[in-house]
Amino acid sequence: MKELSYCDLVADHVRHLAPYQPGKPMAELERELGLTSIIKLASNENPLGPSPHALEAIAALKGELALYPDGNGFELKNALSAHYALDLDHFVLGNGSNDILDLVARTFLGPGTSAVYAQYGFAVYPIATQTMGARGIEVPALQFGHDLPAMIRAIAPDTRVLFIANPNNPTGTFLPGDDLRAGLRQIPSEVVVVLDEAYTEYLSEDQCYDPVAWLDEFPNLLICRTFSKAYGLAGLRVGFGMGHPQLIALLNRIRQPFNVSVPGLRAASAALGDREFLERTRALNAQGRRFLETAFDSLGLSCLPSFGNFMTVAVGQGRKIYDQLLRQGVIVRPLDAYGLPHHLRVSIGTQSENRRFVEALAQSLAVRTPVSAVVV
Numbered sequence: 001m002k003e004l005s006y007c008d009l010v011a012d013h014v015r016h017l018a019p020y021q022p023g024k025p026m027a028e029l030e031r032e033l034g035l036t037s038i039i040k041l042a043s044n045e046n047p048l049g050p051s052p053h054a055l056e057a058i059a060a061l062k063g064e065l066a067l068y069p070d071g072n073g074f075e076l077k078n079a080l081s082a083h084y085a086l087d088l089d090h091f092v093l094g095n096g097s098n099d100i101l102d103l104v105a106r107t108f109l110g111p112g113t114s115a116v117y118a119q120y121g122f123a124v125y126p127i128a129t130q131t132m133g134a135r136g137i138e139v140p141a142l143q144f145g146h147d148l149p150a151m152i153r154a155i156a157p158d159t160r161v162l163f164i165a166n167p168n169n170p171t172g173t174f175l176p177g178d179d180l181r182a183g184l185r186q187i188p189s190e191v192v193v194v195l196d197e198a199y200t201e202y203l204s205e206d207q208c209y210d211p212v213a214w215l216d217e218f219p220n221l222l223i224c225r226t227f228s229k230a231y232g233l234a235g236l237r238v239g240f241g242m243g244h245p246q247l248i249a250l251l252n253r254i255r256q257p258f259n260v261s262v263p264g265l266r267a268a269s270a271a272l273g274d275r276e277f278l279e280r281t282r283a284l285n286a287q288g289r290r291f292l293e294t295a296f297d298s299l300g301l302s303c304l305p306s307f308g309n310f311m312t313v314a315v316g317q318g319r320k321i322y323d324q325l326l327r328q329g330v331i332v333r334p335l336d337a338y339g340l341p342h343h344l345r346v347s348i349g350t351q352s353e354n355r356r357f358v359e360a361l362a363q364s365l366a367v368r369t370p371v372s373a374v375v376v
């Protein structure tokens, strides 16, 4: 074969990147195993689908689809501005919040800089960091969650970004608002703190905190949110960041001009006001969480406390159980790539999906308890 001379010229940090591993698509499993009626509980999508308001808004689109989107996303920013009582210049829109994480890395990281994140933190942080040739400082987890004081101690003179996922994915752990705020006070102001809150809508009332109210005090804080999870729009790719206008302006400089699509902008604006849908989403999630906790308990499995729309459960050999679940048409997420080979992450689905998952899990574990004895 002809030698590809350009490969050797690519920087090491790019050649050695381990790409993000997404959840297995249903169509792929269908092709591979010829299975039908597959359920996917691997990517923390909303089992209720999109908000009906979002569906209506997209269905009404016609001629606009031939036009470029509004590169400033005025309509969506306006809706966000009203929702969060924050001026328009505090928002940056992204092609999913993943795009925002990437924008932060491209803006602030490069060779000779570093980013701090937690062991078992969201996989995109090390990828975005390494992509830019920056050094990743991974801080050992505390009971599978972020050890914020240790993360703050790990900040080096060349640290430019500190990533926090709250609740965290894939472990579902949560840092209370008071701890976060106390931590922010100790972080040098030249370090940008990315507070990634993809699951914030799932927090119960007593867990809720309001980081938007902290923006005045912390001009280095960037709050990331997404329409992919509770709003049910993962396929459309819409996320956003909230922060100091100067921080936002920097991110906007390198943002692709049309990074959010016409349907994405339209659907997100419509979904934002659909409180009824969010309430249903939260209620279903809380019910599913209780159900799964009980089921894991009766299977003798221990799970991590979950604050999001997924559960992380210790099953022994994670890969093996994952494969056995696949054969029964149930897709979950193995966590060996995260250094958690004994755990699986399962998204909380509809009640019938949850039941099917538990039945398949019981089979996979080859527990002697007959499936009917499991509380389903």
Ligand SMILES: *Cc1c(COP(=O)(O)O)cnc(C)c1O
Residues within 6 Å of the ligand: 044, 095, 096, 097, 098, 099, 122, 165, 168, 169, 196, 198, 225, 226, 227, 228, 229, 234, 237, 238, 239
């Ligand atoms: C799902 C997720 C995201 C982003 O998803 P997008 O679809 O890109 O908005 C960001 N952070 C965490 C922790 C997530 O779990």
